[in-house]
Amino acid sequence: xxxxxxxxxxxxxxxSIRGPMSRRQYWGFALVGLLLPLLGWWLLSHMGTDDSVxxxxxxxxxxxxxxxxxxxDLLADMWISIYRVTAGFLLxxxxxxxxxxxxxTFRPVQAMLEPLxxxxxxxxxxAFIPLVxxxxxxxxxxxxxxxxIGTFFQMVLMMAEDVRRVPxxxxxAAQTMxxxxxxxxxxxxxxxxxxxxxxxxxxxxGWAWTYLVVAELVAANSGLGYSILKAQRFLQTDKIFxxxxxxxxxxxxxxxxxxxxxxxxxxxxxxxx
Amino acid sequence: xxxxxxxxxxxxVFGEGKQAVEALKDINLTIADNEFVTFVGASGCGxxxxxxxxxxxxxxxxxxxxxxGEPVYGPGADRAMxxxxxxxxxxxxxxxxxxxxxxxxxxxxxxxxxxxxxxSGRADALLALMGLQAAANAYPNQLSGGMxxxxxxxxxxxxxxxxxxxxxxxxALDAQTREVMHDLIxxxxxxxxxxxxxxxxxxxxxxxxGQRVVLMAPRPGRIDTIYDVPLPAQRDQDMKHSxxxxxxxxxxxxxxxxxxxxxTDQSMLEQLNMEQA
Numbered sequence: 001x002x003x004x005x006x007x008x009x010x011x012x013x014x015x016s017i018r019g020p021m022s023r024r025q026y027w028g029f030a031l032v033g034l035l036l037p038l039l040g041w042w043l044l045s046h047m048g049t050d051d052s053v054x055x056x057x058x059x060x061x062x063x064x065x066x067x068x069x070x071x072x073d074l075l076a077d078m079w080i081s082i083y084r085v086t087a088g089f090l091l092x093x094x095x096x097x098x099x100x101x102x103x104x105t106f107r108p109v110q111a112m113l114e115p116l117x118x119x120x121x122x123x124x125x126x127a128f129i130p131l132v133x134x135x136x137x138x139x140x141x142x143x144x145x146x147x148x149i150g151t152f153f154q155m156v157l158m159m160a161e162d163v164r165r166v167p168x169x170x171x172x173a174a175q176t177m178x179x180x181x182x183x184x185x186x187x188x189x190x191x192x193x194x195x196x197x198x199x200x201x202x203x204x205x206g207w208a209w210t211y212l213v214v215a216e217l218v219a220a221n222s223g224l225g226y227s228i229l230k231a232q233r234f235l236q237t238d239k240i241f242x243x244x245x246x247x248x249x250x251x252x253x254x255x256x257x258x259x260x261x262x263x264x265x266x267x268x269x270x271x272x273x
Numbered sequence: 274x275x276x277x278x279x280x281x282x283x284x285x286v287f288g289e290g291k292q293a294v295e296a297l298k299d300i301n302l303t304i305a306d307n308e309f310v311t312f313v314g315a316s317g318c319g320x321x322x323x324x325x326x327x328x329x330x331x332x333x334x335x336x337x338x339x340x341x342g343e344p345v346y347g348p349g350a351d352r353a354m355x356x357x358x359x360x361x362x363x364x365x366x367x368x369x370x371x372x373x374x375x376x377x378x379x380x381x382x383x384x385x386x387x388x389x390x391x392x393s394g395r396a397d398a399l400l401a402l403m404g405l406q407a408a409a410n411a412y413p414n415q416l417s418g419g420m421x422x423x424x425x426x427x428x429x430x431x432x433x434x435x436x437x438x439x440x441x442x443x444x445a446l447d448a449q450t451r452e453v454m455h456d457l458i459x460x461x462x463x464x465x466x467x468x469x470x471x472x473x474x475x476x477x478x479x480x481x482x483g484q485r486v487v488l489m490a491p492r493p494g495r496i497d498t499i500y501d502v503p504l505p506a507q508r509d510q511d512m513k514h515s516x517x518x519x520x521x522x523x524x525x526x527x528x529x530x531x532x533x534x535x536x537t538d539q540s541m542l543e544q545l546n547m548e549q550a
Contacts, residue, residue: 169360178350
């Protein structure tokens, strides 16, 4: 007599197209994705020559991290970099937000500012360094200015797009309930665009970090970007690794903070029916 | 019977110069106070455009529109609009959506405490009328499409508009939900004494709801025929099977086919059949 085979699950496998995945499986794969490059790096650094200038091992980099922390005041470098990025970013956001709202709401403002912004954003931020030094000087504000130049113009355009994506029916419904123009901007357009605007802030925060090294090209004597540049001069490859990885980690933490804020501020987006 | 809406020689041209398209031409129509009028017609006949012109959301390029005797220059709280979808505020709970107009300057003008009380009484009454009590504290995206449209209707009624404009409000709902909504909106019409102008592509819906059905034709958008619906004021679902209902439905459908230019498709099919035979 043939025995029945155990009931096969109707749940499609994880490799089916856009298939389902449990949280445990997700984190399992995420861990593999993170550890594999680490393993590859370790293998690569131990193959062939033991030349730690060409390719420092993870252990070399870790040792350098500890040394930087104990002897060269790593925390001070981190804080000054976080300060510069955050200041440049906040300055961008503060100006981009009202401008984005106006561009996305009023056609004349759009016509006046959007082509101009589109033009400027293709100019390389690095190329502004001599001008920034000439106009602003070489103190903190010049580094903040570079980060501002790198993020502001992109941010304005993205925010204007966020505002334009507010469904017309939401605006028109308010109009037929007697809302004035300023009421519509405050109570409908801004409220409706808020989640997208916060997402734009999150994405542009990441870009702000990519301009850090450029910003600290300007007569800096501290900071993660500056340390990377200095390490390059002395061929301290391990220190370059530390700097790059730290910038990546700080960016990751900030990204997660933004995601957390998004979930807290806009609970209706995370509800199930 | 007093006149509520007067449309005189209204025309609408979209675009300029060579790209100009005549969407509406020589529209004349008078709608009485507390009337329920429905608009049907082939796509491109301009029925939605005309509704939006009455609402002041679109401007006419010829003629004149009067609402309660006043010329229409833009939207106003006297002409509330219910849209097909995406008009609710997803960041506000159901009750907050319904009370939205109370937060506007317009709604705050008469702010005595008894009137505030009356207003929240009205919000509660609308919530009950629409069968939404259980959903008062839900967010719109937690509701089904039919429930969302109930919220949209309650919100539009909150400010006691004299005219309620409805732009295919049930177009995205399934057939069963739509039937329920039909009886609900007829009930609302009886209670609220508002003049309702209702645009739809569903002929059955137009006949069941309307006291008059206005059939529009495209290229250029114009009024083709106005039908008086030969049904008692108090409608019920069984009337959809009455001979009068079915005859009118057949007549309107035929007329839409005649005016839509869809005849070519029919002859194409016949030709195709002949080729295959």
